[in-house]
Amino acid sequence: MVSLKKKTMGNKEYYYLEHSFRKGKSIKKKELYLGSEMPENIEKIKKEFINSIYKEKWHKTLEDIKRGFSKEIRSMPKSDKAKATESFLIKFTYNTQRIEGSKLTLRETANLLEEGISPKEKPVRDIKEAEAHKKVFYNVLDYKKELSLSIVLNWHRKLFWETKPDTAGKIRAHGVAISGSKFTPPSPVELNPLLNDFFKWYSKNKDKIHPVELAALVHLKFVTIHPFGDGNGRISRLMMNFVLNKRKYPLLDIPYENRNSYYNALERSQVKKDENIFGQWFVKKYIKENKRFLKP
Secondary structure, eight states: OEEEEEEEETTEEEEEEEEEEEETTEEEEEEEEEESSOOTTHHHHHHHHHHHHHHHHHHHHHHHHHHHHHHHHHHSOHHHHHHHHHHHHHHHHHHHHHHTTOOOOHHHHHIIIIIOOOOTTSOHHHHHHHHHHHHHHHHHHHOOSOOOHHHHHHHHHHHHTTTOTTTTTOOOOSOOOOTTOSOOOOOHHHHHHHHHHHHHHHHHHTTTSOHHHHHHHHHHHHHHHOOSSSOHHHHHHHHHHHHHHHTTOOOOOOOGGGHHHHHHHHHHHHHHTOHHHHHHHHHHHHHHHTGGGOOO
16 A cells, blocks of 8 residues: 655655555555655656555565476476476467357367367367467477567467468558457557567567566557457467566466456556556466465
């Protein structure tokens, strides 16, 4: 909880922000001095102060997760690592496709990707896109260079070549709307400048921002640009995991059952133009999904 405080010293008044929190059995306070006059942009300052508190609190936890994950990976035989990756792939493919309307169940996805058994009476498109997603997922994990527009277009092309060959790997030339969302994606004429800015931003900040926050921002920024007619969410979630994998953090799967909170966090960030909303949701989700690595 952050509150605005005022102190009087002599004949002058001074303003500051105060955050109280419990550490062990005691109450600690963190303060930010504002000056002798109330800043006009106090709400912006308050948001930045809150965000800095969250970062300070979460960074150690995220590093502990990475440490626990690395320790587990080092102790696993090669075959077990491959099996663990395949297990994640199946759940990730099921959830990322299901969020976008796929009719395949988790068991059907597992049978398809593990045994090559196609489910009966399910859309051929869902089957082919699940199979393509498996290939692209492994391409993402194996890719050694950094993110670029050419590799993202390549992943999109591979993902949709069999189901949407007319748009696979192509930037949209038409307007789009997101069903049920208050956010309207950029117009086609805005896309190239926005994509150029995105990859410049990534190149400039990829080593300055904490990897988990970077993954969140890559996802948010790219899906907000919405450069494709279809598949923006799937590509953004693959890019998110590219960032995490390259920096040796556990991957993240966003379960279909949690889609409402996921959509709400995205939409609120987009409508309010506040990246911290999705960033905080993402980090909380990431810690919750990876708490097994926080071993004493």
